[in-house]
Amino acid sequence: MVIRKHRFEGDGVKFVESPNHGGLFDRGLPDTIIIHYTAGSSAESSVKALCDPRTKASAHLVIGRKGSITQLVMFNAIAWHAGKSSFGGRSGFNKYSIGIEIDNAGRLTNNPGGYTAWFGNTYPESDVVEAVHRNESAPSFWHQYTEEQVNLVIDICIDLVEEYGISTILGHExxxxxxxxxxxxxxxxxxxRERVLQRDRSDEGPDEDLPIHDAGMVTASKLNIRSAPRLDAATVAPPLAQGTVVDILQETPGWYEVEVTTRGWVKKEYIRT
Ligand SMILES: [Zn+2]
Incomplete structure (x- = not known):
């Protein structure tokens, strides 16, 4: 996938021009990417809506559930996806940002027959995530994104950072x-954000720290955990058992500083191995 003349080119990429856009970005912009979900039933229906002049809405990209990319607005032109918005002392984010819409039904309601979107489609439990929104305090149900979508959005953002010098990625929320x-x-x-925006730093040289939260697993049957990287330093907790997964925070010759996660049950699909 490459960006040529402000368009993505490559396998599975379509360009369908939306009439819903403004003029060109000012010099030095865009510097931000805004991530959205479509709250729709399919990428096709969302593309259609975002190309309908009556909606007065658009985005630069629509990402399908199997990894299709449809571009609606050239990356050097202002799309209409953010609406009334502000962050970090700026407002009206259309003029600063590239908008990526991801095909996803959004918040779901739990019914006897399954989980229902606002437009009436029902989804099985395997497609549903129960989680607390960052702006709320109680959990609710959300349509799951596909792995293809998440990986593709990471790749797309890396390309956009390299092409346009994007420095900020934010959610519409x-x-x-x-x-x-x-x-x-x-x-x-x-x-x-961690994968895309902290990437440059990890490319700088061979002698910097390991990435934050690199995971490791204990292979000794019992492993002492000490207050300092020395054999004579006091232990800070009972020995770690074989198979314990730890976060590696930093290293010195021969030693890792680690953090041990609390134990509990988690859904298998959210465990990376
Ligand atoms: Zn949005």
């Missing part, structure tokens, strides 16, 4: 809190 809840807690927004 962060620039329009109270009015918008997309992309919601089913989307790994913080991980996306």
């Amino acid at each position: 962060e620039i329009s809190p109270g009015r918008k809840v997309d992309p919601g807690p089913a989307f790994p927004l913080d991980e996306l």
